[in-house]
Amino acid sequence: MTRRSRTAFVLAGLTAALLLAFVVSQFASSEPDGLDRVAIDQGFAGTASGHGTAGSPLADYGVSGVENSWLSTGLAGVIGVLLCFALAAGLIFAIRWTRRRPANSAPEPQR
Amino acid sequence: MHIPDGFIDAPTSIVGGIVAVGLIAVSIKKAGDTLDDRQLPLAGLVAAFIFAMQMINFPVAGGTSGHLLGGCLAAVLVGPWVGSLAMTVVFIVQALVFADGGLTALGLNIILMGYTTCFVGYGLFVLLRKILPRNKSGVSVAAALAAWCGVVAASLVFTFYYAVGGTGGASVGTVAVAMIGVHMLIGIGEAVITGLTVGAVLATRPDLVHGARDLRPVLVTDGQAGR
Numbered sequence: 001m002t003r004r005s006r007t008a009f010v011l012a013g014l015t016a017a018l019l020l021a022f023v024v025s026q027f028a029s030s031e032p033d034g035l036d037r038v039a040i041d042q043g044f045a046g047t048a049s050g051h052g053t054a055g056s057p058l059a060d061y062g063v064s065g066v067e068n069s070w071l072s073t074g075l076a077g078v079i080g081v082l083l084c085f086a087l088a089a090g091l092i093f094a095i096r097w098t099r100r101r102p103a104n105s106a107p108e109p110q111r
Numbered sequence: 112m113h114i115p116d117g118f119i120d121a122p123t124s125i126v127g128g129i130v131a132v133g134l135i136a137v138s139i140k141k142a143g144d145t146l147d148d149r150q151l152p153l154a155g156l157v158a159a160f161i162f163a164m165q166m167i168n169f170p171v172a173g174g175t176s177g178h179l180l181g182g183c184l185a186a187v188l189v190g191p192w193v194g195s196l197a198m199t200v201v202f203i204v205q206a207l208v209f210a211d212g213g214l215t216a217l218g219l220n221i222i223l224m225g226y227t228t229c230f231v232g233y234g235l236f237v238l239l240r241k242i243l244p245r246n247k248s249g250v251s252v253a254a255a256l257a258a259w260c261g262v263v264a265a266s267l268v269f270t271f272y273y274a275v276g277g278t279g280g281a282s283v284g285t286v287a288v289a290m291i292g293v294h295m296l297i298g299i300g301e302a303v304i305t306g307l308t309v310g311a312v313l314a315t316r317p318d319l320v321h322g323a324r325d326l327r328p329v330l331v332t333d334g335q336a337g338r
Contacts, residue, residue, distance in 0.1 A: 044279025
């Protein structure tokens, strides 16, 4: 229950997420998802407009310029996993930091 | 279940955006009030895992697929406030970087797939834990059942969006029936993944599962002994 074993757990979990995104995602179904299926069947799929970030180098879970579709999907997944990890961990650390700043020694002034 | 731009009209999307900002602000405040130091890096791990799992569409009946939404899973692992923030990060990254889920629909998507599954799922999880055996299996089963309900609840929330601001002129009744029907199937996948993942974490580091805090041995609870 030490800090080190917690770090090991986080690294193991992150490795699992990277494997899911790099390897298992290759076997994902490309059929429309539940909402897309309903939109097609009920005739409102055509109301979807083009995506504002369709020009992103990672749009639609592929890395633009990478010809091999396997590698393109896998790399996009790895980048997404690392980005989500960093942003979510960063956000929570930032929340923690702003709460800690009034110092552990002095009580937080009443607002 | 990512809503693209255009399915829901602009006024509804704007209201959705404002509501989502409000919910995120509440989550930030509440997460700060309840932060448990041991869970700091876990928020990143939860977001990373849910992003990866959302890439993996599994087939359901009739040329249709589904993927994990994950709010119930996130809430059981790190609590609903931190969990909802991790979910929000995933949807922002998907919309801005991967062009998945419309930009104008981002707020709607955060409420639909993040907050709905997180809070409906966690609320039911807490109720189910009172009924089910007070052990690790009970926690996993409660998480799985609550996750199924969270997905079906999200299909109801989409139907509500469509009733308020849907485009394309489909009948709200038939949209409701179709959405609920297909998500009752997708929810089975959500339940299986949620139950197995919670089970796997409980098997390795039960002390890191927010929803199983009451199963921690009394001597290692930190500041929770008075509960």
